[in-house]
Structure formats: C-alpha cells, structure tokens
Amino acid sequence: MKKAHIYTFGCKVNQYETQLLREDLEKKGYDCSGTIESADLVLINSCTVTAEADRQCRQLIRQVIKKNPGTRIVVTGCYAVRASEELRRLSPSVEILANKKTSFADKKERASSIAGFSGHTRAFIKVQDGCDAKCSYCIVPSVRPELWSRPWDEVISEIAHLAEGGCPEIVLTGIRLGRYSGGLVPLLKRILSIPGEFQVRLSSLEIKEISDDLVEFMRENPQRLCAHLHIPLQSGSDAILKLMKRPYTAGELQQRINSIYQALPDVGITTDVIVGFPGETEENFCETYSFIEKNSFSKLHVFPYSSRPGTPALALPGKVEQSVIRQRSQRLRDLDVRLQEKFWRKLIGKCRPAILEGKRNSILTDNYLRLPLRGPLPAVSSTPFTILVQEDGGKPIALMQR
Template sequence: MKLKTHTLGCKVNQYETEYLREGLASIGYSDAVDGEGADLCIVNTCTVTGEGDAKSRQVIRRMARENPAAKIVVMGCYATRAPEEVKLLPGVTEVLTDKRELPDLLGRFGVTDVPTGISGFGSRHRAYVKVQDGCLLRCSFCIIPHVRPDLASRPMQHVIDEVARLVDRGYREVVLTGIHLGHYGVDFNRLKPKSEWTRLAHLVEALANLPGDFRIRLSSIEATEVTRELMDVMAAHPEKVCPHLHISMQSGSDGVLRRMRRRWGAQRFVDRCAMLKERLDRPAITTDIIVGFPGETEEEFLETVEVSRAVGFSKIHIFPFSARRGTPAASFDDQLPKPLKQERVHRLAEVEAELRDEYFRSLEGMQLRVLVESKLDNGRYIGTACRYAPVEVEVPAELEGKFVDVVAGGLVDGKIQGVQ
C-alpha cells in the first residue's frame, strides 16, 4: 500500500503528519516515490492566510489528478474552518475537523497499536515534537483560536519518552512546538493548587536532564511566558537548551497592539527581552511582525521599526496584514491598500537585514555549537548554530547531521564563517 502526504503551514502540522505516517507504516504503508500512484493521500492544510486556503485547495486537486484511485483524507486548520467546502473538492473521501481524532483515524485504517508519539522525522537532522494544542487568546487578526480552541497538553512522560527515542535514533536537535507553546500545562493546572502546577519550564528542565548529545529549541512563545523560571532553566543548561527564543511581537505600536487585542504594550515587550539578555549571553531573539494592520499610520509603523531596533532581533518574519473572514480585524475600517503594505514590508525587511547582520557580527570570536545540515555548491557545509545563525564550515562528509564546535568568524553572504 502506497501513501502520499503533503503538509502546509506550521511545525505542529508537520509533526501531526509524521505521526500519521509512522502509524500507517506500522500496518504496511510506504511512501510512494515520484511518478508512483498512491492508495491513500493525506493533505494537512493551513488557514492562517487566504493564500494558505488557496494552496491547500491546489494541493488537494493535484493529489486527486495524479492519484485517481486514491482515498484522500484532508485535515488541518482549513479543513476545520471550512469542512463543507473541502468535502466538495475532487477525490476527498474524509475530512478530519478535530486533531484529537488522529488516533481514531489510524484505528479506522486498521492500526491496532496506536502510537503515543513518533520515533523519527524522515531524513531531517532536527525533529519537531508537539507538546501542546489549542489557544485561548482572541487576537483580532487570528483565525487559529476559532479552529483550535481547546487547550490540550501532552503528558510530560509521553514527551520525555518521545524525545529519548528521537535522540536514540540520532536526531541532534528537538524543537518543542505547540499552537500556544507557553500554555503548556495550563489545562493540567486548573484543578491543582499553584504549588503543584506544571509549566513549560518544568518540561524543558526534565528534557534537559535526559542523557545524550542533543539540544532543545523552543518554537514561538509569547513575551509574558518568558518567565524567570524558564530563563533560569535555559541558563542552567547552556549545552542542552538553545539560547534562542522566538518571541512573537506582531507590532511595536501600542495603538496597533490594542487594536490587535494583544496582552501587553511595546515597552513591556522590550523589558522582557532586556531581562533575557541580562540572564543569558547574547541570546538570539527572533519574532513575527504584521505590517499594514488596519489603520496603521506611518507613525505607528515607525514605532515598530524603533522597537525592533531597541530589541535587536536576529530575524523577523514579516507578514503583510491578511484579512481572515471570521476575525474582527477583517471588518475593521481603514483597511490599508496592498501597495502601501508591500512598501512597508520592504522597508522593514531592510531593517531586519541590518539587525541580523549586526547580531551575527556580535558573535565573532564566540564558540558556537553547529548542527551540520547540508553541503553547499562550494564543497563546504552549512549548519545552524545554537543561536539560530547560519554557519558555513569545512568538515568531512561523515559529520553531516552531527555537532561541530567552531569559532565564529566573519560574515560572508549572510552566513557566519566557522573556524575550527
């Protein structure tokens, strides 16, 4: 039996697809090679933007065209948001609207020993591990809480066992991910006294104490969840926990943040990042920023630029505002024209490049632990440092997928030159 999968969107989706692939492999499914028809196709969709919806539909139609005899199962946030729309697409035999039903889906296909996690992540050198699902926030621009509203944290022992398996299989970096990662444990804590609460810091601490040559990286987290407790764990385990946090800012303007229904102002965000820098040695701080939010003035955009400089981000994921039907922001007055949004994207991208190079240069002379990932055209290898910086190194082929310790040299074409 042959299987084809396609995943759009976030790290959580990638993990969930891998979970299904592994479960189906246990009953004889194998990945179809290029040009080979599949018996079963799984499409894991995204609905963060309208473009995500469109790409999801394109993939489903292509799967149906190329695999006319296949059953097509569609899951993911677009499937949850618009199941009736998805059912009408060619070849679709099932639409899964609730990710909590993944074990049941495997059972319907004949998997009797339903896994509690994964033990591999394809040919990648890093593995994503989903530890949490659901979001309680109601940011005015975001559709995700409408399609993944229920908080569900995985039992800590399941996560510990899964990470141990991945490390045993040779994965050197494990990325903890969730829909709202910083809310790990919140659902466990509702009926417990505060002294017995489980938090993300407790999970990271437990994983950092596992034996083996590996490191843990955290995916996106909110500023209010960068707690002293979490910073203490990161500082206590510098070899195991990457000194890098992706802290979602979205805007540096208090006016825009209020319209976005975010939970803090710009100064509080800056202060939390400053606290992180005081606790750790030159941590990498990356972020997401939406430009062109309804009503965003030139002054508010410049406030975002100013805050970005104050924090000193090493990378900014920049998104022009995309109105999502069903969210409050989609009906706000003062929607900005596309050319203005694109112009601000371009200007912020120039600032991002400047800040990135400035941060990378600040690492010169520092020892970095690099995960060697792939060979470049020049015969050298590219890898990712603990501080989420691309590093070019000259190493033998047998070190691909392993760690090397290098001293950060100069910057060439946006890549740090690693010196051994």
C-alpha cells in the same frame, strides 16, 4: 506496495502531527516516498492562519486532481477543521480527516509517539495544543480551542527514544507552548536528565510566558538549551497592539527583551510582525519599524495582514491598501537583511554549539544562525558540536573546532 505522497502546510505542530500520520500509514503498508503522480493516497496537512495558506492548499488539491485523477486525497489540519465542506466541493475524491483523535491506524496500533522525524535532522515534539487568547486577527482559537498538555511520561519516553537513535536536537513545540501545564522549567529539567548528547530548543513563546526562571535556566545550561527565543511581536505600536487585543504594550515588551539580552547577550531573538493591520497609519508603521530596529531582532517573519472569517478584526475600519502593505512589507524585509548581518557580525570570533542540518556542509547554531561549514566535518554527525563563527568575503562561515 501502496504509495502515499504527503505534504504539510504550516507550523511545527502540523509537522509533528504529519509524522504521526506518516507512521500510521507505514504500519498499514504504505511507502510514503511516492510522488503525486504515483501515489495511491495523497495526504495534505493544511493550515488556515492566512488566506494565502488556504489558497495554496486548494491549489495543491487541484494539482493532484489534474496529475492523478481518481487518487484518494485526504485533507487534515486546521483548514479541514474550519471549512471541510469548502474543501469537499473541490472534488468527490477529497476526504476530510478533521478529528484530531482520528488516524489511519487501527485503534490498537495507533501511536501516541513518533519513532523518528522523516526528512529532518531535528525532531519537533508536540507537548501542548490549543489557544484561548482573544487576539482580534487570529483564527487559531476557533480551530484549536481546547488547551491540552501532553503527559510528562509520554514526552520523556518519546525524547529518550529519539535521543537513543541519535537525534541531535529536540524542538519543543505547541500552539501555546508557554501554557504547558506544570511549567516549562520543570519539564526541561526532566528532559535534560535523559541520557544522550542532544540539545533542546523552544519554539514560539508569548512574551508574558517567558519567566525569569526560564531565562535563568537557559543561562545556566548553555550547552544543552539553545540560546534562541521566538517571541511574536506583531506590532510595535501601542495603538495597533490595542486593536489587535495583544496582552502587552510596546514598553512592556521592551523591558522584557532588555532583561533577556542582559541574561543572554548572544541570544537570537526572532519574531513575527503583521503589516497593514486595519487602522495602521504610516506613523503606526514607523513605530513598529523603530521598535524592531532598536531591539536588533536576529530574524523577522513578515506577514501582510490577512483577514480571517469570524475574527473581530474583519469588522474593523481603516483597511490598508494592498499597494501600501506591499511597500511596508518590503521595507521590513530590507531591515531584516541588515539586522541579520548585524547579528552574525557580532558573533565573529565566537564559538557556538551547532548541529548539521540539511546539506552536509550546512550547520545551525544554538542561537539560530545558519552557516556553511568550512573544513572537516564533525566525526559524529548525530551530536551537537562546537563551531567558530568567521567571515569570508563578506559572508559568515563556520569553522569546526576540535
């Protein structure tokens, strides 16, 4: 049997698209558990959001060439769309699979839905693609420019199949999830009518695409809809938000977050922040720091600014020194440690829905808190269950509730 090795960079949409390609390869007779050294084919699903993502992809390709010279290397994803010739120049072995409608399977056998989600307890379900925003730093609209929403029937059929197979959590994902045609609330209502014991989580949403109806629907369905929102901040400084061409002010974001906390007191709100955007002064950074601290985000994803070819931000003056970016990034990561502790401490003594994730003694709560599970494991691992958050030796733990 031919063997394939698969590696995915980047977002949940990429991971979903990798799963489709994995199942295509399996239909063609590949064993997808191969190592780099043993693989007849190495599939790399790339990301190009940052220069570091590009570098890691090139590094992996060079490792494959060194460890398994002559093997077939297929690169897909956003880097392959943006700079296919750059990747081809690395080796004659590199092939580009850049067309999103292309797959390894024959046209008649090509799947539009996944049958499972290899290596994951949760299943990421792509329901939307494309972005038409004008953020000055972002390259995504140039590699995924067309807004597309997946037909309801496909989404419902896929989730029903996964739920029947015992998937405990469905994560709806998209490049711009909040732009799903027809709205998220009607889609969620239909999903929650599917038979089965599973919960639903939403991936990243822009703040202006989180409607009052959506927040209220989450409040009304605490056992089915995860109390977790990932809301990209990028900056808490109005001056920098304007340069970034983000469609909100810090005050507007503050007002919306306040209303979310009022409706969902124990919600986990995670966020992204860019450090060292061109023109960012110490005062601007301190505004961002204070905004994050004030709003008690439960987890931060800190990204040093990365210039991307063809983006307007590339031409902006006021480049920030790398040493300053590293120092500011570390300050935010230190703040993140404190905010995460603040979040779990406020949950001590409270019960939350959870699922097993990864290791048998590791759980993920609905509000995105990862904890070690102490005591007996749930009788059925393929459905959500209830845990009690407690403290042990200054660390949070989960206790199974009968």
